Amino acid sequence: MSTNSITVFRGETSHLKRMVSVPDRISPEGYQRELEHIFKKAWLPTASASDITDKGSHIVVDVPPLKTSVIIVRGQDDVVRAFQNVCRHRGDKLVQRAGCGKQFTCGFHGWRYSTEGALIGVTDETQFPDLDRSKLGLIPVHCEVWNDLIFLNFAKTPHEPLSAWLGGIYDQYSGYAEGREKTGEHRVVLKANWNMAVNAFCEGYHNMYIHKYTVPDYQGGKNNPMRHRAYIEVGKRFGRYSAHANMDHKRTPAEAVLYGRSKPLFPSFPRTDPDTLTPGINPSRFGEWAFDIVHLFPHFVFNPTANSHLYMWFWPIDAEHVELRVLSFAFKARNAADRLAQAYSRVRIREVLREDLATMEAASRMIATGALPFMVFSQQELLIQNHYAIADEMMGRNVEPIERPMAVA
Numbered sequence: 001m002s003t004n005s006i007t008v009f010r011g012e013t014s015h016l017k018r019m020v021s022v023p024d025r026i027s028p029e030g031y032q033r034e035l036e037h038i039f040k041k042a043w044l045p046t047a048s049a050s051d052i053t054d055k056g057s058h059i060v061v062d063v064p065p066l067k068t069s070v071i072i073v074r075g076q077d078d079v080v081r082a083f084q085n086v087c088r089h090r091g092d093k094l095v096q097r098a099g100c101g102k103q104f105t106c107g108f109h110g111w112r113y114s115t116e117g118a119l120i121g122v123t124d125e126t127q128f129p130d131l132d133r134s135k136l137g138l139i140p141v142h143c144e145v146w147n148d149l150i151f152l153n154f155a156k157t158p159h160e161p162l163s164a165w166l167g168g169i170y171d172q173y174s175g176y177a178e179g180r181e182k183t184g185e186h187r188v189v190l191k192a193n194w195n196m197a198v199n200a201f202c203e204g205y206h207n208m209y210i211h212k213y214t215v216p217d218y219q220g221g222k223n224n225p226m227r228h229r230a231y232i233e234v235g236k237r238f239g240r241y242s243a244h245a246n247m248d249h250k251r252t253p254a255e256a257v258l259y260g261r262s263k264p265l266f267p268s269f270p271r272t273d274p275d276t277l278t279p280g281i282n283p284s285r286f287g288e289w290a291f292d293i294v295h296l297f298p299h300f301v302f303n304p305t306a307n308s309h310l311y312m313w314f315w316p317i318d319a320e321h322v323e324l325r326v327l328s329f330a331f332k333a334r335n336a337a338d339r340l341a342q343a344y345s346r347v348r349i350r351e352v353l354r355e356d357l358a359t360m361e362a363a364s365r366m367i368a369t370g371a372l373p374f375m376v377f378s379q380q381e382l383l384i385q386n387h388y389a390i391a392d393e394m395m396g397r398n399v400e401p402i403e404r405p406m407a408v409a
């Protein structure tokens with residue numbers, strides 16, 4: 001561990017690179033390597049367990065990089081399972097939308113499956129001599145629930161269980177979603193590479209510039225004018241940081257009215273007793289804490305604050321398109337004032353997210369030209385360095401250091 005004036009760093013950083021070559025990573029060939037070595041092997045955060053709380057409830061989730069559809073269902077035994085969304089007869093898409101029930105019925109010829117995946121009904125079954133139903137259950141996808149997040153793994157046999165994949169943080173987040181409700185959902189497809197997209201949410205270096213009109217004074221404060229992160233940690237398959245709240249943040253008139261009658265939400269951060277937080281949130285117990293960013297490699301960012309949290313997925317569609325899915329959660333509304341506070345914060349978040357998104361398409365387009373041989377990262381962008389180091393390790397890349405970073409052609 002080392003420190004500078006503000007940031008406490010944790011984790012092994014000696015292998016990280018401050019300059020990373022990018023053009024080949026975002027090429028179609030590079031993307032194929034990412035599919036094979038990352039998206040077909042990683043534990044992928046995919047959905048919120050809050051969407052399937054009742055026995056028999058299910059959701060249908062598209063997984064763009066693998067071009068597949070998955071049913072995630074809470075069985076009658078309360079176990080959450082995932083299945084390829086395909087009928088074992090002739091391959092029709094079995095389930096079209098979220099719902100709740102005791103069975104799935106295929107719309108093509110009426111084969112029926114239990115919520116635990118067993119084939120329980122075959123239309124006109126006598127016409128299928130020797131059909132063995134027990135061998136024709138739904139095709140499972142490896143699935144594990146971690147707190148409120150459902151992870152999938154598309155490997156035949158995952159290299160390691162989710163607990164090992166997440167390492168030391170596996171036990172640090174219990175209960176973070178309790179007492180919360182979903183307050184918003186956004187989806188947008190961008191003409192950008194998924195790496196560029198997730199990178200933009202893994203550092204706070206940009207917030208003084210991109211967000212200078214929408215949230216001019218929400219971070220840092222007089223003792224931290226460059227808004228260094230309070231805490232930065234890199235791990236085997238994750239990176240996380242804590243942001244410093246500006247305790248002198250001037251509330252807008254709307255914030256003053258709405259958060260004065262409810263609980264403060266983005267971009268107003270209340271002073272919070274760190275000991276009320278689960279250990280993984282604000283892990284350094286920083287007193288003027290605003291929020292955390294937790295990057296779960298490869299494509300997911302978790303953003304908890306004292307009274308809310310966001311999930312952000314950056315699903316690659318191909319080398320140059322990414323689908324951003326955002327779910328927002330906040331404390332459960334008790335009255336109209338709470339509901340108004342939630343609605344107001346949702347609009348402010350959307351405004352800020354749109355500013356983040358604005359950078360991605362242009363950067364992806366220029367990098368794809370090959371004009372930029374490498375990117376340069378500061379210490380405040382350590383999570384991005386970690387992102388590429390994990391990617392290189394999973395893809396077996398042996399990356400040569402860039403020797404003459406300042407050379408001009």
Ligand code: FES
Nearest residue numbers: 087089090106109
């Ligand atoms: S494809 Fe589903 S019953 Fe025929």
Ligand SMILES: [Fe+2]
Nearest residue numbers: 206207211356
């Ligand atoms: Fe941002």
